[in-house]
Amino acid sequence: xxxxxxxxxxxxxxxxxxxxELRIQSCNACGVLRxxxxxxxxxxxxxxxxxxxxxxxxxVFSYVVHRHPPVPGKELPLVIAxxxxxxxxxxxGEVPGVEPEEIAIGTRLQVDYNRVDDELTLPIWRRA
Amino acid sequence: xxxxxxxxxAIVGIGATEFxxxxxxxxxxxxxxxxxxxxxxxxxxxxxxxxxxxxxMDTSSEIALARExxxxxxxxxxxxxxxxxxxxxxxxxxxxxxxxxxxxxVVAYRGFNERSESRFGQVSVAAATQVxxxxxxxxxxxPMGLGTPAATVAMQARRYLHExxxxxxxxxxxxxxxxxxxxxxxNAFFYGKPITLEDHQASRMIVDPLHLLDCCQESDGAVxxxxxxxxxxxxxxxxxxxxxxxxxxxxxxxFVMTSYYRDDIGIPEMGVxxxxxxxxxxxxxxxxxxxILYDHFTPYVLMQLEELGFCGRGEAPDFVKDGAIEVGxxxxxxxxxxxxxxxxxxxxxxxxxxxxxxxxxxxxxxADAHHVLVTAGTGVPTSGLILAAx
Numbered sequence: 161x162x163x164x165x166x167x168x169x170x171x172x173x174x175x176x177x178x179x180x181e182l183r184i185q186s187c188n189a190c191g192v193l194r195x196x197x198x199x200x201x202x203x204x205x206x207x208x209x210x211x212x213x214x215x216x217x218x219x220v221f222s223y224v225v226h227r228h229p230p231v232p233g234k235e236l237p238l239v240i241a242x243x244x245x246x247x248x249x250x251x252x253g254e255v256p257g258v259e260p261e262e263i264a265i266g267t268r269l270q271v272d273y274n275r276v277d278d279e280l281t282l283p284i285w286r287r288a
Numbered sequence: 289x290x291x292x293x294x295x296x297x298a299i300v301g302i303g304a305t306e307f308x309x310x311x312x313x314x315x316x317x318x319x320x321x322x323x324x325x326x327x328x329x330x331x332x333x334x335x336x337x338x339x340x341x342x343x344x345m346d347t348s349s350e351i352a353l354a355r356e357x358x359x360x361x362x363x364x365x366x367x368x369x370x371x372x373x374x375x376x377x378x379x380x381x382x383x384x385x386x387x388x389x390x391x392x393x394v395v396a397y398r399g400f401n402e403r404s405e406s407r408f409g410q411v412s413v414a415a416a417t418q419v420x421x422x423x424x425x426x427x428x429x430x431p432m433g434l435g436t437p438a439a440t441v442a443m444q445a446r447r448y449l450h451e452x453x454x455x456x457x458x459x460x461x462x463x464x465x466x467x468x469x470x471x472x473x474x475n476a477f478f479y480g481k482p483i484t485l486e487d488h489q490a491s492r493m494i495v496d497p498l499h500l501l502d503c504c505q506e507s508d509g510a511v512x513x514x515x516x517x518x519x520x521x522x523x524x525x526x527x528x529x530x531x532x533x534x535x536x537x538x539x540x541x542x543f544v545m546t547s548y549y550r551d552d553i554g555i556p557e558m559g560v561x562x563x564x565x566x567x568x569x570x571x572x573x574x575x576x577x578x579x580i581l582y583d584h585f586t587p588y589v590l591m592q593l594e595e596l597g598f599c600g601r602g603e604a605p606d607f608v609k610d611g612a613i614e615v616g617x618x619x620x621x622x623x624x625x626x627x628x629x630x631x632x633x634x635x636x637x638x639x640x641x642x643x644x645x646x647x648x649x650x651x652x653x654x655a656d657a658h659h660v661l662v663t664a665g666t667g668v669p670t671s672g673l674i675l676a677a678x
Contacts, residue, residue, distance in 0.1 A: 164427030202541075224434070228495075231433050240432060241440065282431055
């Protein structure tokens, strides 16, 4: 499978999934939440950042059912959603084990974790 | 009076290889051949060339190409990033260089075997493992299984269908128009092979909601374009296609194919391009007799019509009905057959078709094509041109 490139700006996210936490970057100066993370706050310019732990609940904003071609490390068909988290940020996640007809824009999802190996845990999503 | 690039440069030569699924030559050789054809087209020689520009993605460097061509000295060379979004920007680079006297004759080129070698429609492990911010950006999609161009576009397409009550058939009308135009273009891979809307609907699902016939081809081939100053252009063999406007655009919170974190996902970067094209040229959508809109995936053609101002948000499904985007309609698109029908040469073959329309030599000639709008890759930081007859 394809592993994420990780650097010092994004490591907190992947350290979080290892511990069963879905972390969202927060600005320690103005409090804005953002995903994907980065070294600066686009809202106020501050470089001082932390994170909050998400509730793990979200709503499908869009989704696809990938049928062709093969995707390394995945079984097809593969349902992938773009999820609006209740905290107000958006992220992409696999929704394994769901039939294509069981998902729609607006479906409520709950985060879960796929422990790939000792170094990597991927957030995945299930119907809430 | 605002300063612009308008009218200061022209595309004077176009050249290409055949478009195939297996060229049997190296990518560098394809580009050499395309440049040789483009120079012969306008009556210039290798000795006239002092600039080269291409895509960051191209595997043939400017110096490698210069060596093979026998170009002795280059005064200008540059690359544009972001996949197919670079297409029209290579012409912008060349136009800026010749307009400022930095160079006299610049050739823009793109050549690849993206069907017989590294296939663009597959999951690109290389894209996900780049040691740069693009690789880091891809960490939020590829490991989750979202890793083909079709899949990244399908995410936008699903939302578009939901927001505007559009249907897959609305996407299909773009494919039907492209393939109708390709059917009469002997250089098109799908020459003589038009499709119907029923064919589109019956084609297999690649990534719901995109069918196979919503997706462009994977092609082997190369295209080259020769750009020089407006003054010099008047003395050459072909009718010049003047650059009335040339623009790049990137939007707020921009990513490559995965700008998913904006409130309204869409392609606002093309709106940036459009506003700049209208500003530079002093023209408006109603002045365009036709357009070449980048069509790696059909939904983005609808979104471009909206972003460029040909119709309002959510109105493109109605705009494309009843043959409106086919030759004879109110805004013929992609008269070469587009990248679904002719070939997928990262938008450079579309620029060449724009030049042929200005010259009056397209096999699907649009009457009074005095201006042609051409766009580059969508879903990425992108670019556009307005070509003019004079």
